[in-house]
Amino acid sequence: MIQKYKQKFLIGFIALLVMSIYIFITTWQSSTYKEVHNMYPLEKSANKEASEEFLKAMEYRIYIKQLHPFFDYDSFIMSPLLEKLDYHFKKGKALLPKESVEDVVWWVLFYKEIHGLLVPPRNDNSLAYENLPYKEFKKVHDEVYEMIMRYSDGEVHFKIDEIKSFRFKAMAILVGFYYKEFSNRYSGNTGGEKQDNANRDIEALELLSNIKDSYSMIYTKYIGASKDREAMQRSFLADSIYINADLIAKYTFINNTQVLPSRICYSEGVQFILHNIDELISYVGNHYNHQAKIINTLLFDVEESNKYTVLQILKYRCPNLQPEINHIVSRVEKLNKSRK
DSSP states (O other): OHHHHHHHHHHHHHHHHHHHHHHHHHHHHHHHHHHHHHHSOGGGBSSHHHHHHHHHHHHHHHHHHHHTTTSOTTSTTHHHHHHHHHHHHHHHHHTSOTTBOHHHHHHHHHHTTTTTSSOOGGGOOTTOGGGSOHHHHHHHHHHHHHHHHHHTTOBOOBOOHHHHTTHHHHHHHHHHHHHHTGGGGSOOSSHHHHHHHHHTOTHHHHHHHHHHHHHHHHHHHHGGGOTTHHHHHHHHHHHHHHHHHHHHHHHHHHTTOSOOOHHHHTSHHHHHHHHHHHHHHHHHHHOOSHHHHHHIIIIIOTTTOSHHHHHHHHHHHOGGGTTHHHHHHHHHHHHHHHTO
């Protein structure tokens, strides 16, 4: 009799547990669906079929984000969710008209942390692109390049503020990943060897120049709609100064010389550096927040960045830049002393 009662109790408990889990999952799905559709009203899209698939993918992205505090991206729990995310993203992309770049916006929203375009929560790099062998990395790096090239001329026919305000930031994330991870396109046993190979590749000059031009186009079009406009403007200046300086550095490596032709000394890229670097030096000197630290490491820290060397080359090889370049070099040196 007692045994029979225990069995009934166990069956009842299991049934209650299953029902509770079912109610929890159903409620979770329902609330996520409402959250996504309230944020991205489908009636605002001119490509409803495609956008509907992207919204389904966004639901899975939210599940992944909510589970990520407990499971890494490459865990067996995440795997089926990532498969569904990928499935709906690819289906949505296939339904878009040729001129649309809506897929690029969604791709950045979905994958920026998963694949390490930004520093992921908990520093979970389990699916980060930077961990790929260089041939596989080069393939995805080229795909990011194609997205950047498409993005500057493409249209997004999902007319809501949430997407419009993200359009510049999406480009900034793609460009930041592209140039910061550029050396991973090349073979080498160390980061230094990869960087040396990158510096000597003449194709790099064309790739980075194209990236710079597309980035400037998107900045002109969409910076005004950005939510965090001032921070995004600083990111654009820092990225563009880095790329312009990197092009000069690569020129000296490829030509095995530190002598610069006058066309470089008078170039638009050098003028961009001179006209904008003071603003960033002042910002880094007066702030100790996350963005200031990133900009300092990227451009000014002599132990972390080679861009100070580029400033020195300009100082000694471009007489036309005096006295501006002396002033800038002096400020960078003072900044390094003050932040030690």
